[in-house]
Amino acid sequence: MTPYETSATSAAFDRLSSLSNTGLSRRSLLKWASAAAGAAALASLAGCATPTGLPGPGTYTVALNRSLVSLDNKLNQFDAAVTVQRAVRQGLTRISTELTPELVLASSFVLTSPTEWTVAIHPDAVYSDGTRVEVQDVATALEMYRTTAGSFLATFFPEWPVVVPIDDSTFILRTEKPLPILDYLMANILITPAAANTNEELQTGVGSGPYVVKSANRGTGNYVLERNDNYWAALPPIGTIQVRFLPEESSRVVSLRSGEVDVIDSISPDSVDQLRGLPGVKIETTDGVRINQLFYNFRKPASHPLADPAVRKALSYAIDGDALVNDVLVGSVVEATGVVPQRLTGSTETGTYEYDPDRAKSELKALGVTDLELSIIWESGEFASDTQIMEAVYEMLRAVGVKPTLRQFEPGGDISTWRQGRAGDWDVLGNGYASPTGLAVTLLQGMYAGTAKKEETRDSYHGYVFPEITDIIGAASSEVDPTLRQGYLDEAQQAIWDTWPCLWSFAPKAVLARRDRVDGVVLGPNGSYQILDVSLKA
């Protein structure tokens, strides 16, 4: 080494000379490295997913806003799911688009005495595996629905009928008190083979419906249903149905626009506005059987301002219903004029909401209520544009001197513990409630027929317990004579309205957006339709 060479340059020299001598060592190192990287890449490629494949032209694609966790309705009854669930499983009857019961698995369903209905199972009715639908299946199904924890269907049955078999395919449904709406109620009980039925939601298993589950990826919410070749009635036109899960409304709208999806629901009025008039897209809408409410929390101590119906009514004067209906909801809903949507059979108009902020202020002052803090909770996705309504209501309440706070819950989260009063305190709940039978009395039964016993297990509707009202509703449910029944229903609804249960409420229309290649979608008021009527134009 000469004085001018530094050790760095000599090291560099060594490196360079070794490279030019062997010419391979660095290259072989790089080869090793790329081999290692390649191995890692291959390993990860093995874990890769491939595209699920475009649905063929004969496939009908449905996009849901919630993940379809099961094909059973013991717990989940959101509208889009109902359509898919009933493609696979059926009940003895179903509610038609005119809101009357139609026979499905039953070939006859007759009231033979005030407390007895005689039912005959359709002779052709078989499950997709070929076995017949039996009386025992019905009995087990009723038992399972009755004992499912947290089932909201249970609240609709004032009493559970007992199955008394007559022969292999005929039986009696017996109740203690007359239950004239049992044919409506049984439309919600889906029938599965007794051995396979449990008091939880069924993930697998056979049904008697026109489609069977070919593949189910619960994690991604992608299901594929195929036509049931053993279907006991006329085969449906569509051969394959694909169910997808798109939680964001913007994804659903965009996918429908581009034709990736054939039908979507749970769209806000703004999206409906956007889709209307687009080529290839059609909107289906009809009056709904649902009521969306800003419901007061009735589990308050007697000293609380909200325990006074006058206070509850005074607060409602602060809400500008017209602005909410016409501006925020783009005229797609109707402000409530009663406690149930007027489309329901047996509904009555009992009053209206008025907008008078000055009156709100003066009445609150007269009642001695100042600086009222109001906590409003809701589950996002509960009804279309719910968040906007809540934010608008917030400002309207502030304008009359109330101190509101908002608390948004995510779908599937723990809002149910709050609603049961087991978690924090709240004052107003944003909630939607549908009548799965199309009858007013079912809604009244589920919401307003609270009893002290139900409240013990927190099963009453947010603490709404008014024994006199419960009695009237009970009388209506067991009254066979239609005129008398209507009298009871009118009385009950007026009494309920006078307790002022809601800060505001409205009845939305059922709405669906579809591609125009889809034919035969007859949207029922409950937001679902029969898939076996749907066909695809070429």
Add this chain to the structure above:
Amino acid sequence: MAPYILRRLGQSLLTVFLTVSTVFVLVRLAPGDPAVAYAGPLATTEQLDTVRTQFGLDLPLWQQYAVFLRQLFQGDLGTSFSFQSPALQVVLERLPYTITLAVSAILLTTVVSVPLGVWMARRADTARELSANVVTIAGQSMPEFWTGTMLLTLFAVLVPILPASGFSTWGGLVLPTITIAIMQIALISRMVRREIVMNLQAPYLTVARSRGVKESGLTWRYAMGGASIPVLTALGTRFASMLNGVVVVEVVFAWPGVGSLVVRALETRDYPLIVATVLVTSVLSVLVQLLVDLCYPLLDPRVRLGKVATS
């Protein structure tokens, strides 16, 4: 080399262990009844009791931890109540989609950022490089949800040439990949530029230059060699962190991977699912990181010969 490998392995195990324990502790610390969190809001009192015994929620914290670890080794991660199936199964059903997205994003990043970085290094401090510099800074400044939404609107709605959501065709991979890659390319290309510039000024380079090696050869065969280690490790680290869930992009494009799954799980407070997701993704990402670090000895002889500390 052996002590290096052993040390890295130990570190990886520790990391997984730490991640899962952190989640465990955080979940137990949260307000509310953990039994409800495990069983779901609709559980009956009996179901809550079952869950309590099953997860040992009445026991003191350290015993709960023992139960948790025991179940972990048995592969039992509980049932996700929002999906109504075993939590591990839900995660594994969605994992391949995230892997696909991560692989395609890292490939695009590598293919674009390395040449771009070299280009920027060769023209360091020129006007063109300055504008490239600004462009890359812009790339790393755009929030992914915004870039994704804009791309989605442009190419799936206004000019509908690509699918808007999900993974029905290979085309569905394009927009999410580009969205992720924009930020990664910006970061990695700047890093490549830095490394190459540093190497271009190294003494051994000047020796090579004096021996008449062409500029392009200098860059690609010599400087690149020195830069390859930090660049490869950076790429590997990026890939590993992508496997942890490219959360925002998956949400924007309704991509059925673990990123969107974790958001859902957190929204619904589905604790078995949260724990399962974090566990699986962190194991996978630690594994990738480990593989990358194990390549180190292959690339850098100094490490192989134990001459240089690599931490």
Add this chain to the structure above:
Amino acid sequence: MSVIDRPSAVTAQQLAAAGSTRRRRGSRLKIWIGAVCTLLVVLPILLANVLPLPAANSQDLSQRRLAPLTDGHLLGTDQLGRDLLSLILHGGQVSLLVGVLAVSVSGVIGIVLGSMAGFYGGKIDAFISRVLEAQLSLPLLMMLLLVVALFGPSLPVITFVIAIAQWPEVARLTRSLVLVEREKPYVSAARVLGLPRLQVLIRHVIPNIFKQASLVVLLLLAQAVLLESALSYLGAGPQRPFSTWGRIISDGQDYITTSWWLVTFPGLFIVILVVGVNLLGDGLRDRARRRKGAKS
């Protein structure tokens, strides 16, 4: 001998000379553009309360989703008739506040712990470095989301969570800076004079590295703003009806084809701010590097 020496000397000098003017201009340009972009966003945000804008929460349900430049609304209105510019500026106040607080906290924690690790070495260094690496190995966004989901999306929680996410980077840089400082003559001189180590650290070492460490903190401000907006986009933001940038964008996503301004403008504000801060930090770092290069 000299054959080997001269070429390398000439080349290095040439490289240095040729690049230096361009580098100086480059870094100055970056600093200027960066400062302008940052101020373009920050000034209106700071002045939001005195600017002649409608209040951020004043809804007008009959004026929903107006296009920009209609009826006195510079950037249009949102789905409840609120002025978009006002929403953005007021939301930005919170985003900026969270960002500044978060990086301040992480800066303080990071500098303190990092310098302790670098200066004292030994067990303290080992411990702090382990904690640092451990935290860096945790999946970032997932952990942030988890903490916010568990403890509620309030402003203190979000600020705290972002600060915790960022302190390791500050600490790591500080530690390496301090390691270098520690070897400098003035430190041993101070020790020889009998000054206690803590005093040397606080009164001499930290002030010397402060400028460099704060550059990292500046760049972390950009990252904090991006993190906060991502969290808010995913729903982990402050409770409604107050919205920060991320949520304004996620609410506006439903209207992307009919009211594009709801997504575009908040996003632009984020981009310009973050680009500005990044450019500024980058330019300052270049200038500091150059100055250090010229010195040694």
